[in-house]
Amino acid sequence: MMATNETEVCTRNGDEEKHSSKVNGAAAEGLSPSRLQNGGAGTASRFTFSPQPTMEDIRRMQAEFTDERDWNQFHQPRNLLLAMVGEVGEVSELFQWRGEVAEGLPNWTEAEREQLAHELSDVLIYLLELAEKCHVDLPQAVLRKMALNRLKYPASKVHGSAKKYTEYQD
Numbered sequence: 529m530m531a532t533n534e535t536e537v538c539t540r541n542g543d544e545e546k547h548s549s550k551v552n553g554a555a556a557e558g559l560s561p562s563r564l565q566n567g568g569a570g571t572a573s574r575f576t577f578s579p580q581p582t583m584e585d586i587r588r589m590q591a592e593f594t595d596e597r598d599w600n601q602f603h604q605p606r607n608l609l610l611a612m613v614g615e616v617g618e619v620s621e622l623f624q625w626r627g628e629v630a631e632g633l634p635n636w637t638e639a640e641r642e643q644l645a646h647e648l649s650d651v652l653i654y655l656l657e658l659a660e661k662c663h664v665d666l667p668q669a670v671l672r673k674m675a676l677n678r679l680k681y682p683a684s685k686v687h688g689s690a691k692k693y694t695e696y697q698d
């Protein structure tokens with residue numbers, strides 16, 4: 529489903545489950561308590577992104593943003609990496625001292641949710657520009673990496689376990 533402001537009815541395990549879904553995943557009201565636990569999102573009603581913009585769209589928009597400002601002179605790989613890590617720190621600050629946070633961030637204010645959206649966007653923007661400047665075709669690279677992850681963690685072997693692959697003896 530799209531991340532829109534509509535209210536929708538989802539069916540899971542034959543039961544009707546009503547919840548509202550907003551841009552930025554802002555609404556958690558109406559979610560059953562079990563869906564607010566870690567990993568509790570049922571696949572039938574899982575939060576999804578809008579299809580646009582793509583990674584390439586964002587890479588291009590950021591390239592235009594930096595070109596217009598003559599900022600490429602500052603945007604070498606190491607600087608972009610440091611900028612990205614700084615933004616990851618800003619995301620961490622929003623979660624700091626809150627204890628565990630349930631999916632959908634049910635107790636967060638709209639302002640806090642928007643701040644999180646900004647900081648996550650900063651991380652993504654710098655990540656994509658870092659990949660560009662390192663000549664990593666990230667959309668394709670992520671497909672290759674996920675294929676490797678599936679081989680390393682066969683569902684039949686690791687289902688329900690969070691152990692690292694090095695901990696399995698077979």
Ligand SMILES: Nc1ccn([C@H]2C[C@H](O)[C@@H](COP(=O)(O)OP(=O)(O)OP(=O)(O)O)O2)c(=O)n1
Pocket residue numbers: 594599602618649650653654
């Ligand atoms: N040299 C720069 C500076 C900024 N940006 C863009 C990418 C990020 O999305 C955002 C980062 O801006 P700030 O460094 O001002 O960081 P914040 O937006 O997080 O502001 P603050 O640190 O006040 O929270 O702007 C950029 O591409 N190159």
